[in-house]
Amino acid sequence: MTRTRPPRAASVSGGLASIVGGSVAGQGVVVVGYPLLTRLYDPAEFGLLTVFTSIVGILAVLSTASLETAIPIPGEDREATAVAWAGIGFVVLTALVTGALGWVVAAPLGRLLGVPALAGFWWLVPLTVLALGIYQLLSDWMVRERSYPALGRRNLFQGVGQVSTQAALGCAGAGAGGLLLGLGVGRLCAMGGLLSHRGLLRQPWPGLASVRAAVRRFRRFPLLAAPSTLLNSAGLDIPMLITSAVYGDARAGLLGLTVRVVGTPSAIIGQAAYQVFTGESGARLRRADGQLGFAVRGAALRLCAVGLLPAVALVAAGPQLFGLVFGQRWIEAGDYARLLAVAYLAQFVVTPVGSTLALLERQGQQLGWAALRLTLTAGCPLVCGIVHAPIKTAIIGLCCAHVLSYLLLYALCVRAADASDRTDRVRSG
Template sequence: MAEGRVGGRVRWRPPRVLRGVLSIVGGSAAGQGLVILSYPFLTRLYDPAEFGLLAVFMAVVGMIGVVSAAALEAAVPLPVDDAEAAAVAWAGLTAVAVTTVVTASAGVLLAEPLAGLLGVPRLADVWWLVCLSVLVLGCYLVASEWMIRERSYGTLGRRNLLQGVGQAVTQIGLGLVGVRPIGLLLGFGVGRLLGIGGVTSRGGLLRRPPPRPAAILAALRRYRRFPLLAAPSGLLNSAGLEVPLLLVSALYGDARAGFLGLTIRVIGAPATVIGQAVHQVFTGESGARIRDADGGLGASVRSASLRLLAVGALPALTLVVTGPALFGLVFGPAWTEAGDYARLLAVAYLVQFAVTPVSSTLFLLEHQDRELGWVAVRLLLTAGGPIVCGLTGAPIGTAIFALALGHVVSYGLLYLLCVRAADAADRSGRPG
C-alpha cells in the first residue's frame, strides 16, 4: 500500500502492481469497447462476404504472426542485463523480418491456390497486405514484451486504447468513402502499428544502441529453446483457435465465415478483457500458494471457475434465448444468421470463459507437456467436427454445433487437468 499527503490529508495509492493491472485492463477495456461499438456501423458498411475475407485474413496473419518472432519475444523479460535483453529483442525482430520475406516469397506460388482452397479468392489480391500485417504483428509482439520488461504499464494501457481507436477509425472511415474491403483489413494492421510506439519512448528499445551481430547470435544460442519448443506450441495453440474458422470458410463459403467471425469477436472480446484480469490475479495468488506450500490450490481453481461460470451465465442465457433477434436488431437484418451461431456457441464460450483464466495452473506447476498435449487435442476436437460435417454435406448449423461440442469437451478436459495437478500439488506440498 502506498500513501501520500495532499493538503494535510493522507491519500491512499494502490501498489505499483495493482496500478499496472488497472492501467492495462482499463486501456484494453476501453480499446476493445470501441471496437465492439464499431461493429453495428461496420456491418452496415461491409457485407458478410467482406467480413468473411477479414476473418480468413486475420486467421492467416495470426497463425503466421504468432511465430514470426520465433517465440523469442517471450524471452525478452528474462535477462538480468538490459544489453542482453536488447539482443534478444533484436534477434526476435530479425526473425520477424525473415518470416515476412518468406511469407512474401511463398505468396508468389501459393497465394492463389491457398485463397481458392479457403474459399476466398480475393485473399490472393491482398497478399501484400498479409505480409505487411505479419511484419507489424511481429514487431508489435516484441514491443509489447519490451514494455513489460520495462514495467511501462501506463504505456501499455494507452497502447491498448490507441489500438482500438486506430482499428475502429480506419475501418469506419475507409468504409464510408467506399474503400472496400481493404478498409476492414487495414484496420487490423493500423491498430497494431499504433501499439509499437512504446519502443521509442524513454527507455524504449529504439533508444538503446543496437547490439552487435555477435550479441544477437549469442542470445539466439542462449534462448534457443524458445524457437525450438515454444514456437511450435504457439503455432499449435493458434491453429486450435483459427483453423475451425478457416474450415468453415473452405467448406461453407466466405459469407458463412463472415457470420462466424463476427460472432466469435462479439462474444469473445468482452470475455477476453475480463478473463485477462482474472488470469493475472489468479496467477499471482496461486504462485504465492505454490511458493509457500500452504495448500488450497485445488480449492482456488474450483472456486475461480465457479465464480466465472456465475458471472457469464446470464449473458450466455441471453444469447441462447434471443441470439438471432438480438443480432438482427444490433447489426442489421442481414446478420440474423450470426445470431443463430451465437446461440449455438454460447455455452461453449461460457465454458472457455470459466476455464481459461485458471489454465496457468499447469504452467505454474511446470506441466507444460500436459498443456501442449491439450492444445493438440483441442485442435483435433474443434477441427474434426466441422471437417466431418462439411465432407458429408451436413448443414452449417450442424457444423457450428459440432464446433461448440468440441469446444466444451476440450475445455472441460483442461479444467480436469488443472484440478488434478492442483490437488496433487496440495497433497505433496510442492509443485507437480
C-alpha cells in the same frame, strides 16, 4: 552486469483494472463501430476478413517463435532485452518469407478457401504479420515491466485506430480492403513498450552474442512452445478456414462477425487478465512463495463470475440482439453466438491461466494439449462438411470440442502449479 530491478509494488486488482479500463474503452469503440461496419460491408466481405485474419493470425503466432513468453522470465533486464530482439528478428524473417511465398500460394489458396479475392490482397499479409508479431513481443515486454496503465492505454489506441480506418475506408467505397487494412493499422497505433520510459529501445543493445545466448538459453520455446502455440492458434483459426471452404464466404462472414462481436471482447478482457496473471505469477515464481496453485484457482473463479452473465444473455436472446444491433441480415450470426456461448465462457475462464504451463517451462504438455484441441476443433466442422451436415450442427460440435479442451487445459495448469508449489515449500522448509 545489468542490475535487476526489484519487483515494483503493484496489486493484481489494480493492474487488472488498468488494463481492463483501456481494453473496455478500446473494445467499446470497436463494438460501437460494428453496427456501422455491418452496413458498409456485406457478409461476403466479412468472410474475406475472416479468412485473412485467420491466416495472418497463424503466421503472426509462428513469427515470434514463442520467445515473447520467455521475456518475463530472465532475472536480468539485459537477458530479457536479448530475448526480445531475437523475437523481432524471427518476425522480420517470417514477414519476408510470407511475402515471397505469396507469388506462388496466394491464388490457389484463395480458391481453396472460397475467397479468390485473397490473391489481390496478399501484399497486406506480410505487413500485417510484421505488425502483429512486433505487437506480441512488445506486449510481453510491458508485462515484464508490469506497465499495466500503459497496456491499458495501448489497447484503447488499437481499437480507435482499427475502427476509424475501417469506417473511413468503407465510407470511401474501398470494399473488403478497408476491413483488412484496419487490422494492421490498429496494431501500429498500439506499439507501446518501444519508446516509453522503460521501453525496449531505451534498453542498451545486448549484442549479437547475447542474442544468440538468449536463444540457446530459451531454445525450448522455439522448439516446443512455438509448435504448441501454433497449434493453439490453429485450433481457433483452422475451423474458420474450413467453414469458408465448405460452407462459403458468406457463412464464414456470419461466423466471423460472431467471433468478433462475442469472442473479441472476451479475448481482450481475457488478455488483460492473462497479462496481469503472467506478470504477477512470473514475479511469484521468482520469489518461490509456493502460492501459484492458489493464484490459478482464484483467477479462474473470478473470471467465471465475470463471464457468466454475458453467456446467459447470449443463450437467451442472441438472434434478437444481433438483428437489432447489426441489421436483419445478421440474425443468423446471433444463432451462432447462442450456440457458442458456453465455448466462449470456457475460453474466457481458462485461457488467462493457461500461461502457467509456459511459465513452468512445461512446453511438452502445452504442445500435447494444443495438438488435441486442434484435432477436435478442426475435425468437427470438417466431418460435418464431408457428410453435408447443416452448419449449425458443425457449430454445436465445435462448441463441445472447445469446452472439453479448456477443461483439460485447466486440469493440467492446476496440477503443474501444485507440483511447483510443493517443490518451493520443500526448498524453503
